[in-house]
Amino acid sequence: MTKADIVERIYERVGFSKKEAAEVVESIFEVIKTRLEAGEKVKISGFGNFLINDKRPRKGRNPQTGEEIIISGRRVLSFKPSQVLKRTINGPS
Amino acid sequence: MTKRDLIDEIVRLYPVYSRREAEVIVNSVFESMTEALCRGDRIEIRGFGSFVVKHRKAREGRNPKTGEIVAVGSKRVPFFKVGKELKNRVDSRSPDAAVAPAAEPVEDSAPV
Numbered sequence: 001m002t003k004a005d006i007v008e009r010i011y012e013r014v015g016f017s018k019k020e021a022a023e024v025v026e027s028i029f030e031v032i033k034t035r036l037e038a039g040e041k042v043k044i045s046g047f048g049n050f051l052i053n054d055k056r057p058r059k060g061r062n063p064q065t066g067e068e069i070i071i072s073g074r075r076v077l078s079f080k081p082s083q084v085l086k087r088t089i090n091g092p093s
Numbered sequence: 094m095t096k097r098d099l100i101d102e103i104v105r106l107y108p109v110y111s112r113r114e115a116e117v118i119v120n121s122v123f124e125s126m127t128e129a130l131c132r133g134d135r136i137e138i139r140g141f142g143s144f145v146v147k148h149r150k151a152r153e154g155r156n157p158k159t160g161e162i163v164a165v166g167s168k169r170v171p172f173f174k175v176g177k178e179l180k181n182r183v184d185s186r187s188p189d190a191a192v193a194p195a196a197e198p199v200e201d202s203a204p205v
Contacts, residue, residue, distance in 0.1 A: 001129040009125040079173030
């Protein structure tokens with residue numbers, strides 16, 4: 001599935017033109033990205049939470065050469081699926 | 094930001110939509126993604142990331158409180174992998190961040 005399939009869904013459900021649906025879907029992801037970029041978490045109830053974590057620098061090793069290197073500190077994004085999503089994808093129980 | 098804030102933001106960006114319409118649009122996006130994952134489909138959102146469903150085999154677990162052995166059934170678990178553009182936007186210190194974030198290289202599989 002790609003963005004095009006999501007656009008198709010909006011087009012069917014809401015009756016927008018494809019162009020309009022494509023534009024609003026693009027905006028939804030852009031709004032989410034902008035918030036994450038600002039270091040804010042994004043919580044979508046029923047789907048999951050997109051979380052920002054700051055990682056401290058740590059020692060690592062080049063697995064090929066065995067050479068010790070410092071892995072720099074970084075900010076990473078993680079996704080925690082909601083209980084509802086986990087239950088849903090495991091089918092009706 | 095919550096889903097409600099996201100809906101408010103869409104109403105602000107598109108004043109032609111009613112709040113109700115914006116709600117339907119935002120919900121439709123996540124519903125169609127949920128349905129895709131239910132079918133076991135992979136979702137690929139350019140510039141954002143991809144979602145896949147992984148299978149976990151049944152295993153024996155332990156109740157951490159009592160130490161009792163319990164059977165844990167097989168299950169499907171959703172995973173998200175952040176896309177290059179978003180990864181770089183989130184981590185401004187990344188050396189790649191300065192390199193045109195708009196030009197996103199093709200990820201694992203070619204999206205349409």
